[in-house]
Amino acid sequence: MQEVRTRFAPSPTGFMHLGGLRSALYTYLFAKQNGGKFILRIEDTDQERFVEGATEVIYDTLRGCGIIWDEGPDIGGDYGPYIQSERKSLYLPYAKQLVEKGAAYYCFCTKEELDERRAACEAKGEVFKYDKHCLHLSKEEVQAKLDAGIPYVIRMNCPTTGETAYDDMVFGHLSFPNDTLDDMILIKTDGMPTYNFANVVDDHLMGITHVIRGMEYLSSTPKYNILYDAFGWEIPKYIHLTTVMRDAQHKLSKRDGDAYYSDFIEKGYLKEALINYLALVGWNPGDDREFFTMDELIQAFDVSHLNKSPGIFDVNKLTWMNGQYIAKMDFEEYLKMATPWFDKVLAGKGMDYRRLAELMQGRTEVFCQIPDMIAFLAKMPEFDPSLYVHKKMKCDETVAKENLEMILPVLESVVNWTEQNLHDTVMAAIEASGKKNGAVLWPLRIAISGQANTPGGAFEIAYLLGRDETLKRLRSALEKLH
């Protein structure tokens, strides 16, 4: 059986779009699952869009996520070079070969002429399609223009009748009327191939067996197939992937800051969680499993479980999943990753980060939420005394005042400020007073934190705050209750 070879062919724009990342993931999974090769190819035929350092972004993102290529620009391979601009000289002869066969032709129409005709067409409410104007130039006429140095492009010669059909492994049998096909440009004026052409040539030359890409190519695929046929090349198998959406009518976009891998990493999402979640947008394992390592994904991946309808990227669920990953991560690793976020509000406070991290790890869903969650440790927030009211704790403002007055001297008596001492001393005092635990501990926590939700109970918070700060906050809270 033929070895499976798949490829991910991004353009170096400087950012990794999540949709692209997911395509890369699936492409990688498919290759690995079939014991095949995954190839990375950089598509930079558009010189105007070249961005410095953009290929490194692609390398780092992919590798960081565990999507490892077997052949690519930086590691080579038997089918190089793997950067399209370095293959520049390779395409023209193929285009000429097509011209020989009558499957393509030189076109001397200028951009301006085309724009004019397009505008005229659209004014009439019609769809512009190249009118094969230059197809009818004689060989001599073409040669004369070529000799005169007139700029040209090479266009493919699409059939205008009949239809072209193909089978997609996700969408099934698809067929398109040929009269809707446009004679797309293969070679641009600058001599560079268009994406469309380079893709076909490269995929063939690199022995790609399965083309996996976004469904935006669904309707241009017939043209590619016509090209393959013209060359007499074998058409690869197609796996078109649905678009990843933000909601039913919008794609993930740059403007909303939810489109790029880096957007999420900067907010404190874990790449493992991101990959895991991304795998599940538009695909399911056929059972209830949701958590996957890369190896497990390779095992479980199955094209037949790829969805045909667009998937919405649910940040909510990603966030939940991220929290699950964080809760399970190695503590030291968590501490290391959380420290810069702690520093944002606690730098220089001498806070016990290790203890803080223990309390926070199980409550962190995304690292960027940390500063808001612990800001109260740095500065006592203003709070409404109604926070003291809690029915289940049998507490209201009056009870709070009474119990806080009772507990203040108890805390003042604690010299060795450890959680254990705090706990033992306070609990003993509560028991001696005959009061309910909650009726004392609830207002105590409120008094020193100023908020209903905190990463830990009264003892933990008191410990983190330290003796002086705790007592200061408690006295101040008491004053406000008068």
Place this chain on the structure above:
RNA sequence: GGCCCCGUGGUCAAGCGGCCUAAGACACCGCCCUUUCACGGCGGUAACCCGGGUUCGAGUCCCGGCGGGGUCACCA
């Protein structure tokens, strides 16, 4: 607009003619646990876009409508 794709709860989704008075997950709500929250446990609200067929029987097949998306570049 032409062509193409898609259409199960708010979201992800199982379902590939009878097992569906439709799974599971996120979110939401309630209860339990707990010094709060979270975690965990238990329970709940919530869906087959509409209309025609085909069939003994349709969420599942076909057609139409509607809705959403994609594509119509010397961008990739």
